[in-house]
Amino acid sequence: MSKTMTRLTSEDMKALIGAMQAAIAENAERLTALDQAIGDGDHGINMKRGFDAIAADADAICDKPTPQALSAAGMKLVMSVGGASGPLFGTLFMTLGKSLPEDFECGAFADAFAKAVDAVAARGKSSAGQKTMLDVLYPVSDALAAGKSVGEVAAVAAEAAEATVPMEAKRGRASFLGERSIGHMDPGSCSCSLLVNTIAAWISAKEHAA
Template identity: 50%
Template sequence: MLDADFFHRWMTRATDLVSREADRLTDLDAAIGDADHGSNMRRGFAAVTTALAEEPPKTPGAVLTRAGRQLISTVGGASGPLYGTLLRRTGKALGDAPAVTEQDLAQALGEGVAAVAQLGGAQAGDKTMLDALLPAAEALGTSFGAAREAADAGALATVPMRARKGRASYLGERSIGHQDPGATSAALLITALADTAGGAA
């Protein structure tokens, strides 16, 4: 069973990974976006860690709901609402249970990803964070390790895609050949989850 401490550690690990990879995220965003994705995500997850430490939520759902709310209020651009929606909707789907199963999380994450798709109007193949999140949510029903592999593969698969949503879509054909920064940061979030679970395969 996965308790509130597990989810708190997931968010802490995500903060570490985003901070470590922030420059790479910004470099990716410089090619097809505003060159601020790394700094925005680093600031947002640092704020999440602070908020969770100040008053630790007592249930998995509450951890994700608070984290999502913090991202919405801290991260600029489209990333804040999208990541905030992902975590808040996942947290809401988990409800008030003091602990949840991996299957519970897989189902809840699926609901969170669907909410992101609805908010952004994107789908698989549009060269967005969904290209990492959709396969990851599906694979999570198998294992944490499978989810991480699916997210990484999904992010890498955005390189040859032409962006159809977001700022990168303005570039048309010039968006081809660049890995999507949103898919890359989404893969980091799933990697943090797998790391927290001990890389369970």
């Protein structure tokens, strides 16, 4: 997402983790309300638990190089987030970590992110257009591959999350509702947009401060 940032320091990683944890905590009730409409009603609670677990172990996680830190964060999500979200978000972070070189530039990040999104699709046996987190992740991946700016990527994520509202769910618990799932934003897509926008805001602030 940044053409200039090629290495994240331990302090950078801690700041990013703190920003993501805060964003999830601030929006936990909203995420839960979205999930109550078309799911199990625990998405916000589960996501908060997961990012709280990452933050609690931030010192150990951030002592690792960025790729290994991402993988460790993903494992924390798998172990601490309930339902389908843990394995799916965990797969995203773990595959991103495994696919990144220790020193990376924008193109390498875009390639690694694309592999991570494909891994999420394989894990969830899903695809774009089924009212899942993939409906944000794939547009974000395309935006990264196209070399769009941080602000543009954030806007793509927000628009993609909104675009899930008129969709009928075809995967996950929401799919059992059929047409009744129409008119509600997908909770996983909302979480993805929230995280992308949080990371984008942090990168923008860091670049402006440099």
